[in-house]
Every structure is written in C-alpha cells, then in structure tokens.
Amino acid sequence: xxxxxxxxxxxxxxxxxxxxxxxxxxxxxxxxxxxxxxxxxxxxxxxxxxxxxxxxxxxxxxxxxxxxxxxxxxxxxxxxxxxxxxxxxxxxxxxxxxxxxxxxxxxxxxxxxxxxxxxxxxxxxxxxxxxxxxxxxxxxxxxxxxxxxxxxxxxxxxxxxxxxxxxxxxxxxxxxxxxxxxxxxxxxxxxxxxxxxxxxxxxxxxxxxxxxxxxxxxxxxxxxxxxxxxxxxxxxxxxxxxxxxxxxxxxxxxxxxxxxxxxxxxxxxxxxxxxxxxxxxxxxxxxxxxxxxxxxxxxxxxxxxxxxxxxxxxxxxxxxxxxxxxxxxxxxxxxxxxxxxxxxxxxxxxxxxxxxxxxxxxxxxxxxxxxxxxxxxxxxxxxxxxxxxxxxxxxxxxxxxxxxxxxxxxxxxxxxxxx
Numbered sequence: 172x173x174x175x176x177x178x179x180x181x182x183x184x185x186x187x188x189x190x191x192x193x194x195x196x197x198x199x200x201x202x203x204x205x206x207x208x209x210x211x212x213x214x215x216x217x218x219x220x221x222x223x224x225x226x227x228x229x230x231x232x233x234x235x236x237x238x239x240x241x242x243x244x245x246x247x248x249x250x251x252x253x254x255x256x257x258x259x260x261x262x263x264x265x266x267x268x269x270x271x272x273x274x275x276x277x278x279x280x281x282x283x284x285x286x287x288x289x290x291x292x293x294x295x296x297x298x299x300x301x302x303x304x305x306x307x308x309x310x311x312x313x314x315x316x317x318x319x320x321x322x323x324x325x326x327x328x329x330x331x332x333x334x335x336x337x338x339x340x341x342x343x344x345x346x347x348x349x350x351x352x353x354x355x356x357x358x359x360x361x362x363x364x365x366x367x368x369x370x371x372x373x374x375x376x377x378x379x380x381x382x383x384x385x386x387x388x389x390x391x392x393x394x395x396x397x398x399x400x401x402x403x404x405x406x407x408x409x410x411x412x413x414x415x416x417x418x419x420x421x422x423x424x425x426x427x428x429x430x431x432x433x434x435x436x437x438x439x440x441x442x443x444x445x446x447x448x449x450x451x452x453x454x455x456x457x458x459x460x461x462x463x464x465x466x467x468x469x470x471x472x473x474x475x476x477x478x479x480x481x482x483x484x485x486x487x488x489x490x491x492x493x494x495x496x497x498x499x500x501x502x503x504x505x506x507x508x509x510x511x512x513x514x515x516x517x518x519x520x521x522x523x524x525x526x527x528x529x530x531x532x533x534x535x536x537x538x539x540x541x542x543x544x545x546x547x548x549x550x551x552x553x554x555x556x557x558x559x560x561x562x563x564x565x566x567x568x569x570x571x572x573x574x575x576x577x578x579x580x581x582x583x584x585x586x587x588x589x590x
Contacts, residue, residue: 367412369475372437437548445520452526465527509572
C-alpha cells in the first residue's frame with residue numbers, strides 16, 4: 172500500500188488512543204493518596220490528600236448527630252477504606268467513620284459524632300510536601316479556651332498554696348492600676364511550635380520539630396505550675412495544628428501575662444548551631460538569619476492549613492490595632508533575661524535578643540518571645556534536643572529567666588482587656 176495510507180492510518184490510531192486514554196482518565200477521576208486524623212480537645216481534624224482538586228458537598232444530620240461528606244469524582248480505594256481504623260476511642264468528638272461508594276463517582280463519608288458540634292470544611296492548594304487537601308475540622312460548641320479558664324480557676328482554688336491568696340485579677344471588670352500585685356497568679360502561655368499537619372523542621376536524623384517543642388513545653392509547664400504564684404497554660408497539649416493567629420488569640424483570652432513560643436528550627440547549613448531568643452520587630456529583622464527564620468515560621472498557616480473563610484473578627488483587632496512599642500520593650504527585657512540563662516547550658520547563636528516580624532509574637536498587650544532552643548538541622552544539637560535531661564535543663568533556664576524578669580518588673584494589675 173502507499174506510504175501515505177499507512178501514515179494516515181497511524182495518525183488516526185494515535186488520535187483514537189489519546190481520546191481513549193483521556194476517557195479512561197476522566198472515568199477514573201481523582202484518587203485519594205493519603206488520609207490523616209488529628210484528634211484533640213480543641214478540635215478533631217480529618218484530612219484527605221490527592222493529586223487533583225477536590226469536589227465535595229456536606230450535610231449535617233440530627234438524631235443521632237452525624238456529618239456527611241460526599242467527595243465527588245473519586246473511587247473507594249484501599250486508603251479510604253482504612254480511614255475508620257484511624258479513629259481513636261479517646262477522640263472527644265468522633266464516635267466512628269463509615270465510608271461507602273454512594274454513586275459510581277461519589278464516595279460518601281459519614282462521621283458519627285459523640286455530641287453536637289460545629290464543623291468547617293475547606294480545600295487547600297499544594298504546599299511543601301503536601302498535594303491538594305480536603306480538610307474537615309470538627310469543633311466544640313463551647314469555646315475550649317473559656318472551658319480551660321473555668322477548669323484552671325477550679326484547680327487554683329483547690330491548690331494548697333493558693334489558700335488565702337487573692338484570685339487572679341479580672342481584666343474585664345477591675346480598673347487599671349500601676350501597683351504590683353504579689354498575690355496575683357501570673358499566667359504564662361507556653362506555645363509549642365508547629366503540630367499536626369505542620370511538622371516544622373526535620374532534623375538530620377529524622378526528628379520532627381513539633382515533637383521536641385511539645386516535650387520542652389510540657390516540662391516548662393510542670394515547672395511553672397510548681398511555683399506558688401504562677402500557672403502555665405499550653406497553647407497545644409498534643410499533636411495537632413493551631414494557626415499562628417489562633418495562638419495569639421488563645422493567649423489573650425487566657426489573659427496571659429507572658430507568651431513564650433518554643434521552637435527548634437533548621438537552617439540551610441548543618442553547621443548552624445546555638446540558641447536564640449527573638450522579640451517582635453515592626454521595622455525589620457536585625458539579621459539575615461532572623462529574617463530567614465521569621466519567613467519560615469510565618470509559613471506555618473500555609474502548611475498546617477487555615478480556612479480563608481474562618482477568620483474571627485477579633486483577629487484583625489488583635490493584629491492590626493494598637494501601638495506595640497511598649498510591649499516590644501517589655502519583650503526585649505524578658506528575652507534578655509531568658510537568653511542569659513539559656514546561654515549557661517547551650518552555646519548562643521547570637522549573644523543579644525534578635526528581632527523579626529514573627530506573626531506569633533504580634534499580641535499588642537502581652538510581652539512575647541520566641542525561643543529557638545537549638546538548630547535541629549545540626550546533628551549534634553538534634554541529639555541534645557531529643558535528650559530528656561537536656562530538655563529539662565532548657566525548661567529550667569527559661570523559668571529562671573522568667574523569674575528574673577518579674578523580679579525586675581513586678582507583675583501589674585491587668586488593664587481592661589480589649590476582647
């Protein structure tokens with residue numbers, strides 16, 4: 172046959188093959204490649220991950236309480252079938268999860284609940300190591316921070332050392348004063364960096380920053396609680412994600428006197444080492460390293476996943492109003508005191524408190540510092556950070572710095588808070 176005939180036949184077969192592959196691809200649709208469940212008192216998060224954008228619909232049902240999530244254009248694969256096994260009996264909100272192929276191209280996820288809840292569903296674009304994500308956040312009806320305050324007040328009244336002491340000053344009702352209150356309970360918000368979907372930096376030997384920061388934060392809370400006039404409150408108590416703004420809001424709702432954010436970051440060079448303490452800067456970073464670390468830390472919301480439709484009005488007031496000059500000045504004093512003690516147990520990356528635009532430090536009325544305990548990217552420092560004894564010494568040094576700060580700057584009666 173003529174060569175032209177074979178050429179035309181080949182072209183038609185190629186077009187047919189491409190069309191067939193496209194039809195098969197369209198029929199197959201999106202495929203879930205990973206699922207994760209993060210249960211916590213604050214909220215439970217269920218995450219689905221895939222190579223393409225998720226299409227979904229949601230429905231809330233009563234008697235009994237259920238959430239229904241219909242994910243379109245996917246098939247029920249093994250990864251989805253194993254999701255129910257990730258639900259823990261201790262989960263405060265989720266009883267169980269049931270999954271079935273509801274239609275030929277729709278998978279129905281039914282979440283049986285233990286109580287009435289609020290919920291939020293949103294999608295996230297690819298970032299870092301994650302592809303497209305569909306996130307279901309299951310939230311308590313009552314604000315967990317206010318519930319925590321009620322519980323803390325009950326615990327304080329039952330503590331022997333609190334007997335005969337004045338209760339914490341109520342910032343909503345008591346007038347402003349410049350007198351110190353020695354009997355007032357000092358509240359310190361202790362913030363373990365990262366968590367959940369946001370693992371933070373990864374060490375040379377595979378350690379996750381989020382695990383190290385939580386271990387140190389818990390040790391620091393124990394030591395603070397042992398002081399007769401102090402209480403420590405963790406912004407997160409387990410492995411789950413909290414937005415940067417959410418951490419600031421939680422500290423303010425707790426009427427915290429100080430905010431201490433604990434980290435163990437990485438750098439481009441594994442030789443980087445030493446501890447650092449940072450305060451907020453409104454004018455720019457004090458060094459290239461400070462600028463680099465602030466940029467990395469401020470990306471947590473992108474990695475951890477924050478719904479763009481879930482911004483509390485209080486967040487804008489918290490981060491955008493009020494001059495922070497006085498608070499930054501107090502933060503620098505606190506940072507210097509802590510840095511001096513941390514320097515006794517670890518080499519310092521810088522011998523002075525650095526400043527940068529860390530979003531988590533932007534409370535206008537709470538002295539706030541961020542402590543880079545060491546560089547997890549340095550193998551030697553990573554090993555020390557995983558050592559319980561070294562973690563204990565770090566917590567001791569932070570508390571010693573806090574006590575020195577309050578010795579020179581006695582706690583004042585709280586002014587009326589802007590909640």
